[in-house]
Amino acid sequence: MTITQFNRIVEIRTKIISMGTFLCGSLFAVTVTNNWSWSRFIVMALAVLCVDMGTTGFNSYFDFINGTDKAQYNLERDKVLVHEKVNPKSALVISLSLFALAGVLGILLAWWTSFILLLVGGFCMVVGFLYTGGPYPISRTPFGELFAGSFLGPVLFILSYYIQALTFNVTTLLVAIPLLLLIALILMVNNSCDRIADKIAGRRTLSILLPERTIQIIMRSILIGAFALELIFAFLQIIPLAIVPFSLIGGVLAWKAMRTMEKRGFSLETKGASMENVSQIFILYCASFIAGALISLVL
Secondary structure (H helix, E strand, C coil), X not given: CCHHHHHHHCCHHHHHHHHHHHHHHHHHHHHHHCCCXXXXXXXXXXXXXXXXXXXXXXXXXXXXXXXXXXXXXCCCCCCHHHXXXXXXXXHHHHHHHHHHXXXXXXXXXXXXXXXXXXXXXXXXXXXXXXXXXXXXXXXXXXXXXXXXXXXXXXXXXXXXXXXXXXXXXXXXXXXXXXXXXXXXXXXXXXXXXCHHHHHHCCCCCHHHHCCHHHHHHHHHXXXXXXXXXXXXXXXXXXCCCCHHHHHXXXXXXXXXXXXXXXXXXXXXXXXXXXXXXXXXXXXXXXXXXXXXXHHHHHC
């Protein structure tokens, strides 16, 4: 197996989602508590990457084994199990190894903070496996967006906050809601493009169960809601006020990206471009949050 094939099995390019949430949670902790630990930051970053890559590896393995990814319906050349005949067992071994490494890093973090972290981290890995594995994969149900959004959004944000602040409050959960919405949006765009193939594979995602027009309205509402909440939190001084100008710019650019996707349409043929656009939306949100947090720390 080549390094390129490894990167495609774990879809390394998609790790901007988990790392974006991780950075936002870590910086939010500093703005609130002024606490910072480089050692905990680095180890947590590696643990997050391992869990995320391992989860994606399981996705690659089970989607291939269950017939969700088939050559005749999948136009993504990055699916090396499908198009390059890479042994699917290699994806399974990669995922198990990454989860094992994440477990070791989790023990170190728990030693520094609280061993409750092991329970939470272990539960996250179980959900990551069950997202496409097990007898009833979460990704094949209408709840895929909710689970992915919750664990890559609020749960990861709170954990990242806790690793630095060594405390937790309800405000942290509120601040993470926009991330939940935007991650759900990413999954919704992905599933909308895969609608035909997913229906043949027997999946029951929201994009299959609801009319296209309804999905479009939900997508727009999610986008507007996420950036609106960021502005509201800033004006309420729950998050740094310095975020406002960046959020306004990011919101405008994000809306343009959404309109571009809508005009192009959501299909197997347009999936690559649409996933690039929706990823840009997520990056714009995280960039506005991070920029505002950094400026508030400097000032």
